[in-house]
Amino acid sequence: VFGSTARELVDRGFGVYAGLGPYPQNWFMVSPWIFFTMFIFTMLSILVGLGVQKRFNIRYHRTAFAIGSVPASYNILLILLNLKRPVELGIIVVVFLMAMGVVYWMSKYEKLGFLRKEWNLAVTAGHMLDATATFVGIDLLGYGEQHVIPNFLIQKFGTAFVMFPLKLLVVLPALYLIEKELA
16 A cells, blocks of 8 residues: 555655655665665565564564554545545545456356465455556546557457456466465
8 A cells, every 4th residue: 555655656746755856866766776776665564563573572464554644644644634635536446446346256166266365365455456556547537558569459349347357367367377376
């Protein structure tokens, strides 16, 4: 949550992100470098969590979650304070819940039962939220897609709704193979 919201706030120049300046001054907060920035932040949070666990017997993931929650909460607050289209946010929530309803329905099939596992559901939900935001942003708000393959498919099909099956066609086999390998 911190990484994806930070990326958007860098583009908008809100809050502490306003002082980063345009690319290349903010290179560590744009693709592909933001992935490394977030990796380092996550690893440092985990290491601090492990230190807290060793000293105070508090599970490391709780500390890491708390550390990440601080900047993520700041980012979410910035977004909410600068929200200009609350109706579209509501649409995103409704479409996302509908997409997750489809995922839940799909998980009833034996071969897709792995979707009921917590982590698999979380990964799928993240991708469904991304597909939802892309769909609403492009089809309803007139934004554009920056990535080559999704942009090609959106142009070919004339709608960003194509992101939903595209995400499922990529994510579900990957999760299935991971589950199969771990079993």
